[in-house]
Amino acid sequence: MDRRVRKAVLPVAGLGTRVLPGAKTTPKNMLNVFDRPILSYVIEEGRAAGIEHFVFIVGRGQGAIEDYFDASPEIESALEAKGKADILAEVRRDLPKPGQMSFVRQMAPLGLGHAVWCARDIIGDEPFAVMLPDMLMAAEPAALAQAVSAHDQVGGNIIVVEPAPEGEAHKYGIVDLERQEGRLNRMRGMVEKPAPGTEPSNLFISGRYVLQPDIFPLLEKQGKGAGGEIQLTDAMAELMKAQPFHALEYEGVTYDCGDKIGLLRANVAFALRHPSLGADARAAISGLL
Secondary structure (H helix, E strand, C coil): CCCCCCCCEECCCCHHHCCCCCCCCCCCCHHHECCHHHHHHHHHHHHHHHEEEEEECCCCHHHHHHHCCCCHHHHHHHHHCCCHHHHHHHHHHHCCCCCEEEEEEECCCHHHHHHHHHHHHHCCCCCCEEEEECEECCCCHHHHHHHHHHHHHHCCCCEEEEECCCCHHCCCCCEEEEECCCCEEEEEEHHHCCCCCCCCCCCCEEEEEEEEECCCHHHCCCCCCCHHHHCCHHHHHHCCCCCCEEEECCCCCCEEEEHHHHHHHHHHHHHHCCCCHHHHHHHHCCCCC
């Protein structure tokens, strides 16, 4: 059986409460970061990791996501007629080949675990990635590529982590490691928002996973957890009793685009690193200070 990580699940059905009113009519993951939507960067990261099939878990009113990853004959024809080849290439850069994307409706907002479970029939019996698109990760190699490489090395399940800000580990889901040597370490547990001073480490779960398909039966019978939702972490904790989990402290910087200030930081950071407009962006930002 092919054990490569070929498929990724992207739960995009959230309401974007922290970025309202901006996400009132535009799906939060379609908000721009400098010159293109958040999801454009996430798909680019997935492709760099070898992902061949993206499974979007969508909710009501999110048709714009599917439309974005579809051809736009009117726009493309107009750009061709005007000789705007550079803009045309940008418009076409995210288009998938036929059959490379699936869209699954999550009928009710029942939690991240439920969203992942909705992808079970498309994923089948093979390892898969989960990419939380709120989290933009600037990294080289790409964050998910680092996770896939770790999976190729040790197998099992991989959780991407990073250090929490000083004194703030109690605000996150924190991993408990058997020992901490280097960037890839076997886990023995996870603690959701531990009481201050009781954190087993300072490494928090940051939005990229490689999971085995054995998670699906556990999610199917998983009861509601924190917030009255079906939590992915609860099922992972159960799976950890039977399979190894490793935490990978990835090399890169994470921007939480589900938060207004995080989205602002992402806009500035990605503007500054843009290959052709970075210098102009720096001048524009400096002029505001």
